[in-house]
Amino acid sequence: MAIYLYLSLLPEALIASMLCPEEFGTYYAVGSAKKSRGQAMFFEVDPDFRDPYFRVEEAYTRCVPHEDGSLKASVYVSVYRVLEHMDFNALKHLYLTTMDGRTLELSPSNQIPNEGEQLxxxxxxxxxxxxxxxxxxxxxxxxxxxxxxxxxxxxxxxxxxxxxxxxxxxxxxxxxxxxxxxxxxxxxxxxxxxxxxxxxxxxxxxxxxxxxxxxxxxxxxxxxxxxxxxxxxxxxxxxxxxxxxxxxxxxxxx
Structure with a gap:
């Protein structure tokens, strides 16, 4: 089964999961008693991303289905200084999830806005x-x-x-x-x-x-x-x- 790697922004954390982005967004926004209901923002990270700061391989070995066959929703790899240790080339998409679990996918672009003299x-x-x-x-x-x-x-x-x-x-x-x-x-x-x-x-x-x-x-x-x-x-x-x-x-x- 596929294992996904996510960089959560609310809060900052690196998480391994068996849920696809849409399912993970719903789970993270409304589906867990560990987190109050609210927005979720997270990047999908290339699952092959590695950095010595993160124990990704160990997290993957723990990311297995539950005894009842349901998918493992989250294995936390790190909750501290995650962003600064990321290779941004590994960021595939950004997902914005509403409070009721609807998820929107954003893709990276090279067209960065260049605006005039505004505040x-x-x-x-x-x-x-x-x-x-x-x-x-x-x-x-x-x-x-x-x-x-x-x-x-x-x-x-x-x-x-x-x-x-x-x-x-x-x-x-x-x-x-x-x-x-x-x-x-x-x-x-x-x-x-x-x-x-x-x-x-x-x-x-x-x-x-x-x-x-x-x-x-x-x-x-x-x-x-x-x-x-x-x-x-x-x-x-x-x-x-x-x-x-x-x-x-x-x-x-x-």
Whole structure:
């Protein structure tokens, strides 16, 4: 029987499983008493991936069916410093699972967005999860916190997504929020105004923000970067999702 390898983002963990991605997403979001009901985000990793930091072979030997014949849902390989020890070439797909277990597959792309002079809202997911505003593009943002940090804080690797700002991306003071679901909107406006008018290019909005994401607020996709590698997983448009995965579309409230 096939054994899959997953890099979970909520929480960060490397997991071996006999479940295919759709089944694993349902199990991880709603099917286990060990985890409260909630979103699941995870990468499917090439099952041949190996690194001395992980005891993958040992996990595979434990990943066998239960006595009643049911498939083994999870064998945890590691729950600490997983992302920084990953070869990003081994990341096959990113899966986003809603609270009721509907899963959407994202594929990697070489077409990384290159936007103009707009403000950005970034939700970091792993290994830390602050909510951050910046006037830096996604590529420059990765460079600042992973490759060439301007502060004392440096991350070995990061997964983050960019969230929609609507009119606030150009006019943080007077732009309309429309239907964006962000809390503490006055504080968000002030942070955006600060990075637009002051020296600092990046400012933290919420240092302990939940890594759970309102899927409908994702602007373009997910970024995975370290010192040498960068992988981008674009988010399909709402129209594409509605056509190809209507149940996920409804579940994610797009």
């Amino acid at each position: 950005h809202l970034y939700q970091e997911i792993v290994p830390v999860s602050p909510l951050v505003v910046s006037r830096l593009s996604p590529l420059a943002f990765i460079d600042t916190i992973v490759r060439n940090p301007v502060s004392l804080v440096k991350l070995p690797a990061i997964v983050f997504t960019e969230l929609q700002l609507g009119e606030l991306a150009d006019d943080p003071e007077m732009g309309l929020m429309e239907n964006l679901p962000y809390s503490n909107q006055d504080h968000l406006r002030q942070c955006l105004t600060d990075v637009k008018t002051k020296y600092a290019a990046t400012k933290m909005v919420d240092r302990v923000h939940s890594p759970n994401v309102h899927y409908r607020t994702i602007k373009n996709g997910f970024y995975v970067g370290n010192q040498e590698q960068l992988v981008y997983f674009p988010m399909p448009s709402p129209e594409e999702i509605r056509t190809n995965n209507y149940r996920w579309f409804r579940s994610a409230n797009l």
